[in-house]
Amino acid sequence: MPEVVLPAVPPEAPIPRTSTTRAPAPAGPEDSEDYRHRLQAGVWGWIHRSPWCVWVEPIGEGASIWDRRWSEAVEAALARWQELLAIERVNDPAAAQIQVLRRRPPLRLLEGEQRASHGRAELLGARWVRRNGAWQLEPRLQVLLSPNQRQLGIEATALHELGHAFGLWGHSDQPADVMAAVPGAKPVLEIGPRDRATLRWLQQQPSVFAPGSGGPALQPPTGNQGEQEAQQLHDHHAGAGGKVEER
Numbered sequence: 001m002p003e004v005v006l007p008a009v010p011p012e013a014p015i016p017r018t019s020t021t022r023a024p025a026p027a028g029p030e031d032s033e034d035y036r037h038r039l040q041a042g043v044w045g046w047i048h049r050s051p052w053c054v055w056v057e058p059i060g061e062g063a064s065i066w067d068r069r070w071s072e073a074v075e076a077a078l079a080r081w082q083e084l085l086a087i088e089r090v091n092d093p094a095a096a097q098i099q100v101l102r103r104r105p106p107l108r109l110l111e112g113e114q115r116a117s118h119g120r121a122e123l124l125g126a127r128w129v130r131r132n133g134a135w136q137l138e139p140r141l142q143v144l145l146s147p148n149q150r151q152l153g154i155e156a157t158a159l160h161e162l163g164h165a166f167g168l169w170g171h172s173d174q175p176a177d178v179m180a181a182v183p184g185a186k187p188v189l190e191i192g193p194r195d196r197a198t199l200r201w202l203q204q205q206p207s208v209f210a211p212g213s214g215g216p217a218l219q220p221p222t223g224n225q226g227e228q229e230a231q232q233l234h235d236h237h238a239g240a241g242g243k244v245e246e247r
Contacts, residue, residue: 008126008137008218034197035177039170044126045215046205047139047167051086054078055096070102070147070154077158080191084199085166097138098165100158104146118146119157121164126209128221135220139209141165156187163195167202 041047056074059067081087090096105120124140143161145154159178171181178188178195206215 008128034194034201035170035172035174035179036198036201038172039168039198039202041169042123044123044139044208046202046207047123047169047209048203048205048207048213049097049138049209051088052098052166053088053090053096054098054100055090055093056100057102059102066147067102069151070145073151073154074100074145074158076155076189077162080159080189081162081166084191084196098141098143098162100143100145100162102147103144104148105144118149118153119161120144121161136211137208137218137220152187152189155189156183159189159191163191166199168195168198172198 056071056078059071063071078087093099105117108115108117121141121143124142126137126139128135129138130136143158143165145158145161147154149157156178160180160183163179168179170179172179172194174180174194175182175184176188176192178191179198180188205213207213208215208218
């Protein structure tokens with residue numbers, strides 16, 4: 001459990017645009033082995049860390065068959081990503097960097113129309129967390145997954161939205177990739193070679209959330225604020241995110 005949690009406010013100036021921080025990756029040919037050129041970082045730069053702490057909304061005893069199918073689909077998607085990433089499951093949502101919730105995302109107004117989706121990943125902001133006496137900067141992300149799909153559809157949506165949460169903010173233009181912009185007729189249930197190559201590229205980029213990666217060094221809090229004060233500040237700044245991806 002974190003000892004103290006404080007909100008982190010994005011820097012007044014964007015993280016400098018260089019070839020490996022905030023600017024889009026250079027364009028590549030359509031048949032390239034990855035799709036790094038289709039990724040875009042945000043105000044916090046590239047997002048990656050190790051390990052990831054993930055909380056999944058529990059279904060509880062006496063859950064319906066639909067909720068059990070949702071849970072099984074999410075677990076299968078997480079198992080796929082766990083082959084490539086260090087993921088720690090936590091029982092307390094407050095201890096997680098990524099929270100996975102069983103609910104359909106609310107409608108969004110895009111280009112003058114209300115748009116529905118089966119899944120959505122959102123960067124809510126960042127926070128300073130003190131663990132074992134040391135401060136570390138952590139992202140706060142939320143993944144909403146609708147239970148109103150077939151089980152394989154939920155699994156494919158979970159794979160895709162978790163990919164965004166793990167830092168792949170963008171879409172592939174190839175329908176066989178997990179991070180394809182538009183789902184094909186057949187659900188994609190395997191993380192393919194182009195997805196894996198893009199993830200490897202991402203993990204080599206500087207990030208404020210990955211100490212030792214070469215990312216900009218932000219100053220941690222000073223003093224010893226109490227947990228009540230920290231939570232009040234955290235609630236006040238809860239919207240300092242900005243990244244939303246959905247399918």
